[in-house]
Amino acid sequence: MKTIVLFLLFIPSLVIAQSTITGKVLNASDKTPVPFASVFLSNSLVGAKTNDDGSFTLNNVKAGQYDLVISFIGFETHHQTVTVSNNVLALPDILITPKNTTLKEVTIGPPDPKRDQNLQVFINEFLGHSVNAQNCTIKNTDDINLSYNAHARILSASSDDFLIIENKALGYIVKYQLGKFIKNYAQGFLYYEGSVLFEEMKGKPAQQKRWLKARQQVYKGSDMHFFRSIYGNNLQEQGFKVLRLIRKTNPARPPDSLIRAKLRLYGPFSKAQPGWADSAKVWSAKYKLPKALEYLVSKPMPIADYVIQTDNKAILALKYTDYLYVIYTKRSNADNNGSIYHPLDMPTYPSTIIGLNLPYAVFDSNGILGNPTSTTVEGDWAGHGVADLLPVDYEPLISKP
Known part of the structure; x- marks a missing residue:
């Protein structure tokens, strides 16, 4: 009986309708095709190369909003927002711009004596502080550009090419083109962004089963799980509780x-x-x-108090005053990353504080924010980095009795 239960843990939860995206990539300067360019949906498993005539086809695309990325040596990286809802989405011709080939002035000097130290800080913050981060390796650290401003106490990083990350914990090869990384020591602030493509690692059946289970554990209680639960109107059933946190300057x-x-x-x-x-x-x-005085309203908030419908029926948005205090009740004994406000009379559930940086923060049915700078998070989610990143087209698994 136990064997049957373990096997059923890895049955997909549901069959999702898939769509196709087609298009053609052309050189903006002369309108000629650009063959062999990388075309992918950022933060997904979906990617392809353009053909000799510049055409491409992306298959098995879930409905939702995506950042379509086109990357090719000698051209500026192209980003384009696409919304998928029909079976086939035919895009107009996409023009990509050749890079300016003006040679940059190169200053030759001694190696940065603190590069190794700063690189280790970057790796720790970028991959995150979870157990999974210990099983992640960046294979090409020489491609990471690092800069430290001692006066402002800010560590910055970027990459000209994809960083290749081997995630043996979740079974992914993650290709991450890092656009921006900022760690502000003075303000205790961390932000990074980039274009991401996932590839599933090949492994024996036992490895595949272990990876599926690990992905499920990462998904449960994550921001993706939270936003999808809002979209599905089943927050409570999924284990989430949302309270209002009032925070005032001390x-x-x-x-x-x-x-x-x-x-x-x-x-x-x-x-x-x-x-x-x-x-x-x-x-x-x-x-x-304390810099702020905080008060947590114990009565759970109804969804209508912090979620609104946008003009696009497929897109919702967070909109509220004060802060959201999100509790995940199906996992316990969390330390909330050591810094989050946590009343002593509350159970030790993983908790996250979400603050709005913009008037609202849009998200779709895939559980992905349209603009990652629209929110700031503290607590449980803040401790998760690329090591716990799941592709946008990830589907959770269910168990059956």
């Missing part, structure tokens, strides 16, 4: 700039000047005060 805590100035003034001379040691203690205590 009036008792001065700005960081003032605190740092006072500590620089009193710290070095606290033993030499009468009373300055006490002043240093006062400002040190102010530094330890």
Whole structure:
């Protein structure tokens, strides 16, 4: 009986209608075909090469909104938003622009003595801090461009070509063309973006089964799972609970700039000047005060309080005041990444705080945000990086009794 249950764990949850995208890629300068260009839907398993006449066909595309990416050596990377709903989507001819071939000035100097240190920071933040990150390897770290601004305390990174990431935890080869990576130490802020193509690794049946199970574990409670549950109107059944978090600036805590100035003034001379040691203690205590006062409304929010329908029936949007406090109740003993506000009378469920950076944040049925800069997350989701990234066309599995 146990063997039957384990086998049924890996039956797909449902059959999804698939569509096809067709088109042709041309050189914008002379309208000639561009053969062998890479064409793919970012953050998916769907990709192809253009033929001799520049044409391409992308098969097995789920309905939804995608970032269509065209990449070819000597041309600017092309991005185009496409919305798939019909069986075949025929795109107008796509023109890609040759790169400016002006030679850049090259400064030859000694190697950056802190590159290895900064590279390790990048790898840790980019891959994430989960167990899966320990089984991920970036195969071409030499292609990572790193820059550190000591004055602003900002680490930046990018890549001219795809970073090849071997994810042995989930069974994917991830090709990630990194457009931007910013780690702001001063503000405690991390952001990165890029174009991504997934390829499934080949493995023995036991490996395939292990990967399927690992992907399911990553999916459960993730942002993709959350947004899909909103779209399916089954948040509670899927294990999510959404509360309102009210966060206000703490009036008792001065700005960081003032605190740092006072500590620089009193710290070095606290033993030499009468009373300055006490002043240093006062400002040190102010530094330890929370920057914000937070209050969690215990009554769950109805979806209508934070989700609106857009002009496109296939696209929804988050829109609300204050913050969303998202709890996933089907997993316990989470530490919330060590920093999230967590009342002591609450169970230890994984929790995430979502703040809006824009008036609203759109998403589709695949559970993907249209603009990744539209939100900021803290807590459980913030600890997951590329090592826990699933393709947009991932379908969860179900168990049967």
